[in-house]
Amino acid sequence: MSLRDRSCISGIGETVYARGLTSSAFELQIEASLKAVADAGLKPSQIDGVIPIGIVSGTADDFIDNFGITDLRFSALVPHGGASPVMALQAAAAAIAGGVCRHVLIAFGRNVTASTSKAGARIHNMPQFHYVTEFEHPLGSSAPAQIYAPMARRHMELYGTKVEHFGEVAVACRAHAMLNGNAIMKKPITLEDHRNSRMIADPFRLLDCSLESDGGAAVIVSAPECAADAPHRRVFIAGVAAGHPDSPGAITQRADMTSLGIGKAAPRAFAMAGVTPADIDVAEIYDCFTYAVIRQIEDMGFCKKGEGGPFVAGGRLKLGGALPTNTHGGLLSQAHVWGLNHIVELTRQLRGDGGAAQVAGAELGVVTGYGDLGDGALAIMRKE
Amino acid sequence: MDQTDQTIARPVPPPSALSKPYWEGAAAGRLLIQRCTNCGKLRHYPRLLCDSCHSTAVAWIQASGRGAIHSWTVAHHAYHPSFASELPYTLVTVDLEEGVRALGRWRGETPAIGQKVAGRFEVRADSIDLVFTPCSA
Numbered sequence: 001m002s003l004r005d006r007s008c009i010s011g012i013g014e015t016v017y018a019r020g021l022t023s024s025a026f027e028l029q030i031e032a033s034l035k036a037v038a039d040a041g042l043k044p045s046q047i048d049g050v051i052p053i054g055i056v057s058g059t060a061d062d063f064i065d066n067f068g069i070t071d072l073r074f075s076a077l078v079p080h081g082g083a084s085p086v087m088a089l090q091a092a093a094a095a096i097a098g099g100v101c102r103h104v105l106i107a108f109g110r111n112v113t114a115s116t117s118k119a120g121a122r123i124h125n126m127p128q129f130h131y132v133t134e135f136e137h138p139l140g141s142s143a144p145a146q147i148y149a150p151m152a153r154r155h156m157e158l159y160g161t162k163v164e165h166f167g168e169v170a171v172a173c174r175a176h177a178m179l180n181g182n183a184i185m186k187k188p189i190t191l192e193d194h195r196n197s198r199m200i201a202d203p204f205r206l207l208d209c210s211l212e213s214d215g216g217a218a219v220i221v222s223a224p225e226c227a228a229d230a231p232h233r234r235v236f237i238a239g240v241a242a243g244h245p246d247s248p249g250a251i252t253q254r255a256d257m258t259s260l261g262i263g264k265a266a267p268r269a270f271a272m273a274g275v276t277p278a279d280i281d282v283a284e285i286y287d288c289f290t291y292a293v294i295r296q297i298e299d300m301g302f303c304k305k306g307e308g309g310p311f312v313a314g315g316r317l318k319l320g321g322a323l324p325t326n327t328h329g330g331l332l333s334q335a336h337v338w339g340l341n342h343i344v345e346l347t348r349q350l351r352g353d354g355g356a357a358q359v360a361g362a363e364l365g366v367v368t369g370y371g372d373l374g375d376g377a378l379a380i381m382r383k384e
Numbered sequence: 385m386d387q388t389d390q391t392i393a394r395p396v397p398p399p400s401a402l403s404k405p406y407w408e409g410a411a412a413g414r415l416l417i418q419r420c421t422n423c424g425k426l427r428h429y430p431r432l433l434c435d436s437c438h439s440t441a442v443a444w445i446q447a448s449g450r451g452a453i454h455s456w457t458v459a460h461h462a463y464h465p466s467f468a469s470e471l472p473y474t475l476v477t478v479d480l481e482e483g484v485r486a487l488g489r490w491r492g493e494t495p496a497i498g499q500k501v502a503g504r505f506e507v508r509a510d511s512i513d514l515v516f517t518p519c520s521a
Contacts, residue, residue, distance in 0.1 A: 121464065124395070131429045134403060136487050138396045138511045141475050143463035150455035150477050157455075157497045202458040250429055252477050252487045257455065 003090070004272050006097035008234040009381070010227035011040025011220035012344045017184055017335030020113045021214035025057040028216030029109025030066065036218040041231045042103060047220070049074035049095055049104035051088040053338055055126070057109040057216075073101040079128060081371030082286055083242070083261070085219075085340045089379045090240045092221035102226045108340045109216035118212060128372050131250040144288060145201040145209055147251060147373065152203050152291040155258050158306065161294065163203065165309030167194035169290035169325075170207045170332055172317035177329025179319075179356040184213055185333040208290040210331035217340035219347065235350045238364075239273030239380035241265035251373050262368060262376025263299035269366075270301070273380040277302045280380075281362040282349050283323055284342035286370035287330040296368050297323070300378065319357060327357040342367045343379070350383045392466045393510040402430045405444045410505050410512045416444040417484055428484035449503035450519060451480040456495045466510075476516050478503065488514035 013035025015021075015028050023031070029052070037044050044067035050060045058066075060075035074095045078084040085106060092104035112118065123144070124133045132147060141147055155161050171191055177183035189207060197206040227234050243264030247254040270276060277300055285293045294308035302323060303311040317325040328334045328345035335341060346367045348354050354362070362383070369377040399407045409416035417428045422439035433440060454477045462468040474490035478501055488503055502519040505512055 118463070133395075134397055134400070135429050137464070138394050139475060139487060139489055139513060140459055140462075140464075140467045140470065140473055141457075141487060142395070142467070145461070146457060146459055146463065146475070149457035150475075153457060154455040154497065199458070199460040201460065252485050253429065257477075 001097070002272050003093045003097050003240060004238055004274070005224070005236045007093040007221050008224045008227055008236045009219055009343070009347045010103070010222035010230045010232070010234060011036040011038070011042065012347050013037070013039055013218045014182065014341065014344055015216040017182055017213055017215040017337070019184065019213055021111055023111065024114065025109040025111045026062070027109070028111060028214065029057040029107050029218070032109065032216035032218040033063070033105055033107040036105065036107070036220050039232065040103070040220045040222065040227065041229070042220070045069055047103050047105045048072060049092065049101035051076050051078060051091060051104060051106045053078070053084050053088065053106060053108035053340065054110065056115070063105065074104065080375040082288060082338045083369035083371030083375040083377045085338055085343055086240070086367060086369030086377035086379050087242045089221060089237060089343065090242055090377060093237050093240055096221060096223045102223045104221045105218060106221065106340070107216070107218035108338055110337060111214045112212045113214050128249060136252065145204050148289055148291070149201040149204050151251060151257050152289070155291065155295065156203060158258070159309065161309035163195055164191055165294060165312055166203070166208050166290040167191040168312040168315070169287065169293045169317060170194045172315065173287060173326045173330040173332040175318055176327050176357055177333035180329050180334060183329040183334040184211055185329065204289060204291070210288050211333070211336045213335040213337070215335050215337050217337045217344055219340065219343050233351050234384045235347045236382050236384060237379055238275070238382045239269040239271070240378070241268035241272065242377040245374040248373055248375060258295065260295055260299055260370070260374045260376050262296050262370070262378060265376055265378055266300045269378050269380055275364060275380060279364050280323070280366050282327060282346065282359040282365040283325045284327070284346045284365065284367040285325055286339045286342065286368045287326055287332045288370060290332070292370050293325065296370065296376070300366065300368070319359065324359045327354060327359060339369050346381055350381055394466045394508070395464055396511045402432060406430055407512065409444065409446070410514070411507065413505050415447040415449050415486070415503065415505070415514070417447050417482060418442045419445045426482055426484055428486070447480050447482045449480070451478040451501055451503070453477070453495050453497055453499045453501055454479045454485060455497060456490065476501065478516055486514060488516045490516055492518045
């Protein structure tokens with residue numbers, strides 16, 4: 001038995017994305033969840049599975065209490081940072097295919113403005129970062145930008161990847177954010193702006209780094225036969241897989257520090273869906289850093305390892321390019337809600353509701369997650 | 385810089401039972417790594433099990449501190465206020481000649497991948513830093 005086409009996205013919801021919101025993380029998570037439930041044509045009490053994302057907002061019990069769910073049949077936690085939402089699609093698809101439940105809510109909310117800890121401090125509360133916390137944070141390798149920078153440096157050295165290639169990713173995401181009314185970044189940027197932005201952790205400049213933002217996002221994964229009469233066209237999960245890099249707790253100790261978990265997962269997901277990268281019309285790729293997009297494009301097989309830089313050059317990630325990517329603006333220019341916004345956006349694209357950023361004729365797309373120190377996941381989704 | 389505050393100590397967690405020998409070695413100027421006494425495999429950072437033979441039996445051996453740069457970065461932004469007064473600073477990931485890696489601070493000109501280095505510990509009031517310098521040998 002495969003998970004191919006055994007589940008679908010029936011509902012999506014997002015709050016306003018901004019910096020400085022006054023709502024709590026839980027309030028944002030609930031607001032997005034209620035929107036997703038309504039979008040699916042359901043009542044909150046019909047949710048019978050829940051996967052809360054992250055450690056800062058509501059628990060499964062909170063959803064039972066607030067939604068009046070009388071028989072929650074499935075819940076799970078996925079502790080892999082930004083890979084968690086797409087890994088949660090896998091968990092939901094498996095639970096639904098196994099007949100455990102019918103409608104799984106995957107929901108996230110965050111308010112970093114209200115939080116006392118920004119990115120550099122937040123990760124050290126997470127147990128999966130304990131090696132970094134003990135052996136690297138005291139030396140000043142504290143935040144993802146600093147921890148990932150050596151991977152990017154080595155990729156540049158081994159394969160000739162250039163600053164301009166990183167810039168291409170930033171510029172494409174920003175161009176798409178310009179088309180999105182719910183994107184935080186409002187001003188266009190050029191490759192020159194990228195190169196001139198201040199250095200954060202060499203080779204990462206400010207415009208290589210994703211946003212710190214407030215907001216909530218949610219999706220509902222349903223059994224296809226239970227969503228046939230839903231208000232929107234169903235978007236099927238055709239293939240989904242997760243993978244973890246070697247030495248997942250310390251990039252320093254990883255034999256090939258340019259390797260990622262998605263490299264193990266991608267062949268499984270494409271085989272499950274019965275398609276190849278050449279069949280993909282639109283991609284929503286987890287963009288914590290520009291470099292991470294280039295590396296995931298390679299690991300998914302859109303090009304060979306080391307060729308990701310030239311692959312993205314010349315605006316090929318923009319609408320109309322070879323692989324339209326992050327059509328909502330991504331974590332780099334829309335908002336950082338751990339990539340749940342990427343799942344929402346791919347669903348919109350495959351419903352044909354992409355608005356000004358709609359990829360014409362989009363029938364098949366891929367969404368990726370990237371978490372912690374290189375955990376990865378991807379889902380290949382198709383239009384009904 | 386709104387983050388500058390030299391009175392703030394570095395973020396140094398207490399050692400765990402697993403890592404205590406490493407930090408005791410560091411305080412004495414010795415770079416210690418685990419060696420499985422069942423199969424002989426070296427491992428770092430400290431782990432409960434040997435991932436090859438799954439034995440918990442371990443001895444701590446002293447690494448030379450010599451190696452070659454695997455990668456590097458220069459930090460220009462402080463994510464913890466204790467580092468603000470040190471910007472910019474360079475971090476190097478080093479392939480130790482024993483076959484495991486270590487992260488350390490760098491003292492020298494812009495580093496290069498493959499460059500030969502030597503490491504030693506520097507004891508500060510608030511932390512013990514592994515510091516690498518260029519090495520001609």
